[in-house]
Amino acid sequence: MRTLTAVLLLLGATLLQVTLLPRIRMLQGSVDLVLIVLLTWMLQEDNRPDWRLGLVAGLMVGYASALPDLILIAGYTLAALICQLLHRRIWQVRMLTLLTSLLLGTLAIHLITLSYLWLSDNPLSAGDAFNLVTLPTLLLNLILLLPVNALISELNKLIAPPANS
Amino acid sequence: MRPSRNNPYQLAALLVAAAGILLLALGGYLTPLFNGALGPVEGVQGWLYTRFQAIQDFVNAPVNIASLRQENAELRAENAQLQTEIIALQQQVTEGELLSALLDFARARPENTYQAASVIGQDPSPFLHYVIINRGSDDGLRRGMPVVSQQGLVGRITQVTATASRVELITDPGSQVSVRMQPSEVDGLLSGSVTSQLSIDLIPLEANLQAGDLVLTSGIGGMYPGNILIGQISNVRREATALFQTASVQPAVDFTRLEIVLVIVNFQPLDISPLLDTGE
Incomplete structure (x- = not known):
């Protein structure tokens, strides 16, 4: 049930990511709702972080993106792995883990994407990419993190109540 | 009484x-x-x-x-x-x-045959400038077909499914279009960027370009039909040590408000890559 809920949430986030959210831009950066939903869901109470959810997220975004599926699968799986590694290992406070995972996850996805684009002879400036895309995306992700976290927490309680309740 | x-x-x-x-x-x-x-x-x-x-x-x-x-x-x-x-x-x-x-x-442009399509999505990656349209191979669309709007050139189809297609915008960092400036009739190569800014390279140093000159497709390379409006030159940069001039272009199309586009379905892009093979 929890896995199904997670997949449905990721599907909804992907649809929003493709249709509405690209219109919300800061410089050239845009919100990565799929990543936010993925990490927020993985760090909910009673949820055990599972890197395979990153694989599902990468597949969904890869289907909608012109980037090769493997690149996005690698990016989102790495972000999920980072989240899994940080979970109750570095900090006990969930919000700190979430913030750190989001920061490192965004950087990981962008780094993998940029590496692919450079290798495929796309003339991208590293400075422009970082200043105009990655930093604004990070900021937008952080802004959207709190409301999405609140929403996912409520959904988690509503749709998939804890097993011991 | x-x-x-x-x-x-x-x-x-x-x-x-x-x-x-x-x-x-x-x-x-x-x-x-x-x-x-x-x-x-x-x-x-x-x-x-x-x-x-x-x-x-x-x-x-x-x-x-x-x-x-x-x-x-x-x-x-x-x-x-x-x-x-x-x-x-x-x-x-x-x-x-x-x-x-x-x-x-x-x-x-009565010589072209068009298929209208609605823009139904954008690429989720902020590094790429692609849109998704609601027409695919069922409607006769093929890879490489040029896409235009009423304002000018939008891009070309790079991937097709039965009911949808992915269009690479000319502002994408990987996009390159052969262009011709008017009235100077000078050719150049238009490239996109991650910031959506368009620039033209490979302009000969002797070419006399002015801000406001029109930029149209040249048709060279066979990827796009000729004489489709792209925009206007906004400024020209000429460096003494450079071999070519470069110019920035203000696109005619507002890519942030794309809703309906036209696909030129009777244009067959040419694959000239075998001719460019040096045979090494």
Whole structure:
């Protein structure tokens, strides 16, 4: 049930990511709702972080993106792995883990994407990419993190109540 | 004392008296008398009427409030429906204007065959500038077909499914278009960037370009048909040590507001890569 809920949430986030959210831009950066939903869901109470959810997220975004599926699968799986590694290992406070995972996850996805684009002879400036895309995306992700976290927490309680309740 | 019916004098006296009273009343001479007599009656009548009306209002009020609330709810629902219709009609007007402009564009180029498509999504990666349109191979679309709007060149199709296609915009960092500037008739190579800015490279140093010059597709390379408007030159950069000039271009198409586009379906892009093979 929890896995199904997670997949449905990721599907909804992907649809929003493709249709509405690209219109919300800061410089050239845009919100990565799929990543936010993925990490927020993985760090909910009673949820055990599972890197395979990153694989599902990468597949969904890869289907909608012109980037090769493997690149996005690698990016989102790495972000999920980072989240899994940080979970109750570095900090006990969930919000700190979430913030750190989001920061490192965004950087990981962008780094993998940029590496692919450079290798495929796309003339991208590293400075422009970082200043105009990655930093604004990070900021937008952080802004959207709190409301999405609140929403996912409520959904988690509503749709998939804890097993011991 | 009852007057006899047979007494004509009494009858005549009564008639004269009645006529006299009537004339006095018509003349207004009896008004003070009537006012004095009717005043108390009217007062009583008014008092009774207002009390009766208050009782009637008290008895009927709940029914009226209920019916008023129902009527209010109905009017609100009707208002909401009308607002929805207004929005839908405004959208139809906007879409109609857009389609009209696209039709004008298509009529201006009768040699091409077009397939209209709606933009239904954008690439989720902020590094890429692609859009997704709602027409695919079922509608005759193929990879490489150019996509235009009423304002000018949008890009080309890079991937096709049965019902949808992915379009690489000319602003994408990986996009390159052979262009020709007018009126100078100089060729160059237009490239996109991650910031959506368009720039032209490989412009010969001797070319005399001015801000405001038009930029059109040249057709060289076989990827796009010729003479499709791309934009205007906004500034030209010439460095003494460089082999070529570069120029920035202000695109004619507003890529942030793409809604409906036209795919040129009778254009077959040429694959000249075998000719470029050096055979090493």
